Amino acid sequence: MIILTTIYVIAAVLLLFGAAIFVHEWGHYFVARKCGMKVEEFAIGFGKILWKKEKDGILYTVRAIPAGGFVKLPQMLTSEALEGKNEEDTEPLPEISPWAKIAVAVAGPIMNIVFAVVLATVIYYVGLPEMITPPVVGNLGEESSEYELGIREGDIVTKIDGEPIASWEEAYKLTALSLTNRFEVTFLRDNDEFIRVLTSTPVSDDIPIRTLDLPSKYPPIVGRVLAGQAADEAGLKADDKIISLGEIPIGGQGQLIDELQKNGDKATEIVVHRDGENVPLPIKPRMIEGKVMIGVQFGYGPRVYIERYPGPTPWENISEVGSLMWRTL
Template identity: 45%
Template sequence: MSEFLNYVYVAVGVVLSFGAAVFVHEYGHYWMARRRGLKVEAFAIGFGPKAYGWVRDGIEYSVRWIPAGGFVKLPQMITSEALEGTQNPEDETLPPVSPWSKMLVAFAGPFMNVVFAFVIATVIYFVGLPRLVNPSIIGYVEPDSEEAKLGIREGDRIVEVNGKPADSWHEVQMATVLALTKVVPVVIERDGARTTYQLSAKESPTFGWKILNLDPRDHPEIMRVLPKLPGEAAGLKVKDAILSFGGVPVASREKLIELIRSRPNQATEIVVQRGTEKLSLTVTPAVDPTTKKGFLGVELGFNSKNVYAVQKPGPTPLDQVMDVWDKTVATLSALVHTKQTGVGMKDLSGPIGIFQILAGYFNTDYRLALSFLVLLNINLAIINLLPVPVLDGGHILMAVIERIRRRPLSVKFMEYTTTAFAVLLISFLLYISFHDIKRFSLIKSWQGGSVVEEPGAKTQPAPAPAPTKP
């Protein structure tokens, strides 16, 4: 019952959060349009068939089944007709709207998102903000690699990447991805002494991003035991956490795989944590006929924990918004320099990806979800202000052109332009949604485990990556 209620809590939180961001944006257009005397035909949250609706003062209000946005139907602006395929503005004679009014109405939506972001950031300031504090400790250095030859060791801590502080492995990854060079300056700490290395990044086989040729300290855990192979014969079970192999402490999956491969046909002690018990088992890795290296016949994931310390009061609203701005600019720069970063359009998140991220945050701590909403609203404002027809920035651009020409653009031109870019926008949303589905599982994002309260911190099991077969 409690698990079901958690699903309901997460689902309601995600829908209301995303809906709130859309609502304030569309309400900005609606409010300004009414203030400037424009005719409003409809106000809708979502697209597609109506789930619920009513008519008041000649305006149709509705909530629709596809929660991927919303619209305010303004015949004098030609905003949603191209998307909805409904009314032609020429069907009704309406008074012309000044370019200034068009600019104000278009700008009001993104402006409301910025205002909403500051409101949420103010709430975060008072309730506090969880910060990742689990240190970015290296768990594995590949033998004979450039990093090993430079003297980098397991147990060293990465404290800075490309000039950015790195207090967690997530920050290490983000700073590496957003660096515009293949060689990345990395500051590593050992016994209080810090050394700067120039490390060559490699391409992630999973996402195509730049990553360091170093692996984090995690805790290998058995995800699956294959039948009739050494792992099963030794008594290994799913969810066993591997502590050591052959007397060598294991700090990462990669280290464990290296140890297993180095001991084919050799009986070896393996120490595992099974629930509250610590067990010592003996396993004899079989020989892979191709590589002549050892293997157990198990699939490995990890059961690492993200540790959050709650900063209270949280960062000031301005600091939060400026942090989002810096990250957005860095992300756009990474997209522009895709050859150097490996970041492309496929790595952006659409509604499906946003829902997944929100679900994961709500399942960890609602304050993380609030922080993501600050980012979401600022991003909605920035994206909508791009000078692209269909988007608010496109309407502002057309109004500026109209002002310069001293006469309106032709209705046909605006219709054709809006329709063409609407098709491109929908195609783009489908493209990134396809990659969202490839990257994420909505169900897994809700199964993050329970949050454990600790003094000044919160812990939450991180989602396990794709299993690895040793």
């Protein structure tokens, strides 16, 4: 599975990188033709020519090294400026205005921006895969009412009051925002479905948000604790399972991240399951580059994806990339 995922990622990167190169060079090519400039070659890649075709005096090539591309424009600054002019007689070319050269130069980056906007718009309408925590029930105490109702570890929540449920995050949101505290929950076990009526309970006396008393089989697992960060100072350790944050039960990584953003950098309590016991730890998250973080890298758990539809808006995608570029600079 890891090998297939790696091949898929490499293929996707090469495809998108190649598309970005093509669009960029096509921008130079298109504007150069519109400005009446001579185009000698349109190339994708560098190095040895793998494929070529000549049409209307222009050589179109695909080369062996997919690390860029070029449009050969003799009226722009070329290698002659560094290597000297070719001694062979060449047909004189008409002069091109500085504005035309500027237009050709900026056409490539502008086409990349247009390409990014088009991709972001397609993602918005088509949807985007989103990693979730599957709603699989974890270990239930034999004294719990849920256990007495016949619910067992490994049962999968498929619906709540008829609403399809794909993740613990969805289950949490549905029950937290509901006006009732009784829910018909549909479970799946060995390809057989069964329904139980469950009662949600408040998180605490101070937090009236109601949740189902169903533990997640796959809570967030701490893979690595970053030195000097909030988690390190609080005493979190590798392999800790994060059970709750600020008394709110945590069913998965996505929910933990959401709850951290809601909590901000205020001091709170995080409960982890360690060596068979629940260990409460005071923690003060930190605001880092506009996001609330505690300084852990998650361990491996089941990777399940659903399609987020509609996807993030074009503005959300572009602004996030812009923010990453700014932080990199």
